[in-house]
Amino acid sequence: MNVIPAQIGDTIDEIDTPALIVDLDAFEHNVHKLASFARSAGVRLRPHAKTHKCPTISLKQIAAGAIGQCCQKVGEAEALVRGGVRDVLVSNEVIGVTKLRRLAALAADAAIALCFDATEQVDAASRVATEFGVEIGAMVEIEVGMQRCGVAAGKAASDLARYIGDAPGLRFRGLQAYYGTAQHMPSLGEREDAIRNAASAVRTTLDSLERDGIACEIVSGAGTGTFALESSSGLWNELQAGSYVFMDTDYARIGGKDGGLYTEFQHSLFVLATIMSVPTADRAIVDAGLKSYSGEKGPPWVHGREDVEDVGVSDEHGKLKLGPKAEPLRMGDKVMLIPGHCDPTVNLHDWYVAVRAGRVESLWPITARGASS
Amino acid sequence: MNVIPAQIGDTIDEIDTPALIVDLDAFEHNVHKLASFARSAGVRLRPHAKTHKCPTISLKQIAAGAIGQCCQKVGEAEALVRGGVRDVLVSNEVIGVTKLRRLAALAADAAIALCFDATEQVDAASRVATEFGVEIGAMVEIEVGMQRCGVAAGKAASDLARYIGDAPGLRFRGLQAYYGTAQHMPSLGEREDAIRNAASAVRTTLDSLERDGIACEIVSGAGTGTFALESSSGLWNELQAGSYVFMDTDYARIGGKDGGLYTEFQHSLFVLATIMSVPTADRAIVDAGLKSYSGEKGPPWVHGREDVEDVGVSDEHGKLKLGPKAEPLRMGDKVMLIPGHCDPTVNLHDWYVAVRAGRVESLWPITARGASS
Numbered sequence: 001m002n003v004i005p006a007q008i009g010d011t012i013d014e015i016d017t018p019a020l021i022v023d024l025d026a027f028e029h030n031v032h033k034l035a036s037f038a039r040s041a042g043v044r045l046r047p048h049a050k051t052h053k054c055p056t057i058s059l060k061q062i063a064a065g066a067i068g069q070c071c072q073k074v075g076e077a078e079a080l081v082r083g084g085v086r087d088v089l090v091s092n093e094v095i096g097v098t099k100l101r102r103l104a105a106l107a108a109d110a111a112i113a114l115c116f117d118a119t120e121q122v123d124a125a126s127r128v129a130t131e132f133g134v135e136i137g138a139m140v141e142i143e144v145g146m147q148r149c150g151v152a153a154g155k156a157a158s159d160l161a162r163y164i165g166d167a168p169g170l171r172f173r174g175l176q177a178y179y180g181t182a183q184h185m186p187s188l189g190e191r192e193d194a195i196r197n198a199a200s201a202v203r204t205t206l207d208s209l210e211r212d213g214i215a216c217e218i219v220s221g222a223g224t225g226t227f228a229l230e231s232s233s234g235l236w237n238e239l240q241a242g243s244y245v246f247m248d249t250d251y252a253r254i255g256g257k258d259g260g261l262y263t264e265f266q267h268s269l270f271v272l273a274t275i276m277s278v279p280t281a282d283r284a285i286v287d288a289g290l291k292s293y294s295g296e297k298g299p300p301w302v303h304g305r306e307d308v309e310d311v312g313v314s315d316e317h318g319k320l321k322l323g324p325k326a327e328p329l330r331m332g333d334k335v336m337l338i339p340g341h342c343d344p345t346v347n348l349h350d351w352y353v354a355v356r357a358g359r360v361e362s363l364w365p366i367t368a369r370g371a372s373s
Numbered sequence: 374m375n376v377i378p379a380q381i382g383d384t385i386d387e388i389d390t391p392a393l394i395v396d397l398d399a400f401e402h403n404v405h406k407l408a409s410f411a412r413s414a415g416v417r418l419r420p421h422a423k424t425h426k427c428p429t430i431s432l433k434q435i436a437a438g439a440i441g442q443c444c445q446k447v448g449e450a451e452a453l454v455r456g457g458v459r460d461v462l463v464s465n466e467v468i469g470v471t472k473l474r475r476l477a478a479l480a481a482d483a484a485i486a487l488c489f490d491a492t493e494q495v496d497a498a499s500r501v502a503t504e505f506g507v508e509i510g511a512m513v514e515i516e517v518g519m520q521r522c523g524v525a526a527g528k529a530a531s532d533l534a535r536y537i538g539d540a541p542g543l544r545f546r547g548l549q550a551y552y553g554t555a556q557h558m559p560s561l562g563e564r565e566d567a568i569r570n571a572a573s574a575v576r577t578t579l580d581s582l583e584r585d586g587i588a589c590e591i592v593s594g595a596g597t598g599t600f601a602l603e604s605s606s607g608l609w610n611e612l613q614a615g616s617y618v619f620m621d622t623d624y625a626r627i628g629g630k631d632g633g634l635y636t637e638f639q640h641s642l643f644v645l646a647t648i649m650s651v652p653t654a655d656r657a658i659v660d661a662g663l664k665s666y667s668g669e670k671g672p673p674w675v676h677g678r679e680d681v682e683d684v685g686v687s688d689e690h691g692k693l694k695l696g697p698k699a700e701p702l703r704m705g706d707k708v709m710l711i712p713g714h715c716d717p718t719v720n721l722h723d724w725y726v727a728v729r730a731g732r733v734e735s736l737w738p739i740t741a742r743g744a745s746s
Contacts, residue, residue, distance in 0.1 A: 002448060002743050003475075016471055016746050050688060072689045075375060092689065095649045095660065095705055098389055102376075117650050120704055148690055149650035149658050180687060276468045277490050277522035285522050287468065290717040291745050295669035296686075313669075314553060315423060315716050316445045316465065316745070317521055331493055332468055343688050344663045348720065350743055370375050370723055370742075372664050372689070373389050 006353045010360040012334060017274040018288035020349040024356040026268035030245050033264060035065040038239055041231040046070050046089060048242030051343050053368035055083020070240045074099045075371025081110045083367060090114040091176055091240060093121055093149055100125055104132035113137025115176045116160060117151045122167050129169025138164045141176040142205055144198035153201035158208035174218030177202050178240060183225030186254055195229035202235045224251060248342040250297045270303060270336040275329050284329040286318040292348060297340030379726045383733040385707060390647040391661035393722040397729040399641035403618050406637060408438040411612055414604040419443050419462060421615030424716050426741035428456020443613045447472045448744025454483045456740060463487040464549055464613060466494055466522055473498055477505035486510025488549045489533060490524045495540050502542025511537045514549040515578055517571035526574035531581035547591030550575050551613060556598030559627055568602035575608045597624060621715040623670045643676060643709040648702050657702040659691040665721060670713030
């Protein structure tokens, strides 16, 4: 029920703040960059909607060549299917009959798959799929180094795949092999080591599946920090990157160190804020804080303003410090903040204000905002 | 458009997760504790709705003795007035004619006040109040040590009060004197020093107003970490504490060090999560991450479970490590997480699930969720 921060045709100065801005030129550059990488690498692209939570963006990614979408939550899958996406992988385990029924209901309208790392999950999903008379795709999530969810690589994984194969209503599709923490490792060398270890876990599991005579159609994984490594391994055939559409300071900081491939993506996501107080010449306060961008990766950067630094973030304010080289900031001036972490920042907003050449060109509702169940 | 996580009468196990839980016994204890403190200290209580963003809670605070509500944003003021609150102080500067008009529209139904730290803001608000034919209350925000917004104490502040007094449509009500960063200083001694300095700034300003013959009806400020100090100063006559209704690990951590007054408040806010994967005996993964609680104050605590620690927070997951003394956790088990920082955590949810004696007693919509403009 929040007010929409802009109208189509508005100039930047007319946008109410805080507002979540997408720079369309940079966004489109990013969408096409990864799509053409995937084409030339011969892998499928299934971008992660947990980043953008917006089926309008999903459909643009699909139009550029993606085969469908990933998401993490049933509520996100609901928003995607309602928004026209016809192939959704929930790259996560789903627990509880309520959630499984919501997912099964979607399987009438779209190809739906989810992940498993235990037989109890398989039993529960099989019961619900049978109850609803639908077929649900099933991926075995394997542990590749992150020590979060996932069954051990090799025999344990192929045993779970066989168990799925015997479960009515489920169809074994392949492996979920995602190394989330590797995405944010500071050096390219560390990321290479991590994905080399992950590849070894995938290879062991593929060997075990082959020995057991189980066909494995999909090996899915990778993120914005490592997708080139998974692609060149020859093992993964589906990429799940999400952040590449927007980027953030965390990726910029890492990319800046070693010039990895993803430094070719551009910042396209900003929080537009207004200077609301200028108590001293070297201090300006913006009207956007922790309720407009997430803070766990540090304060946002001030885009395009030399020598201006956000030195103090609170719930509804950011404190900008102007260094000697900074242009003065006056009350009412607008600044563009680059968030520390794009995914949880997006989850704070109801609308994208999509901008090109200084004008609002589109308004995209973030229909999976808050869809965490 | 997200699903409501529970129905009235549900047991805890029936609540869908992640869900934001209010323990009603603890919540009511907190509401009455501060109300009775304020009564015995002879100060008014105007709790801050930026914490809870929910007029249902506002009305409970008012029923317990509060004179009205504070909020930080026009969107919050809209939610409060629509929800039946009749006295709202926006404890913040408001920039731009769009926002000022939204605020003026509320002044027909409720007593509305806001803060100023510059004459341009006064000119703009006066024009809008005149345009709408309403009277808006005006507070001068003074700098008391936080170095965020606020005009310098003393003559500059009383000059601004005089300027407001001359502005049609505005009525000078008093001083906004809030030291936000003092709330989170780790030792009581530091907080005492901070509020002593803040009191000196207030006294200087009151002296200046008196010399200029300007009546100052209200001195408003204080938070959960310092309210006893402002109260005993004899200068503040209105308390703006917000977090006391819920508490969080940040306040618990500070309170644990010196047994300050606010250790008497209880944790009443939890994120209910489900164990979704148990890959090893000492690791359990919950289905709630940075999109269900804010992360900038560290990971949440696991309530009532000895020797279980959240050691890894990601966007949609939390990684629990079970020590040798921990009871085992099984897939499907529910755990209650105490968030690091209550305000930005609340802003991620659409509903409070209010629980007593293991049952859902009420569902309260968080109508100002995301109301950041």
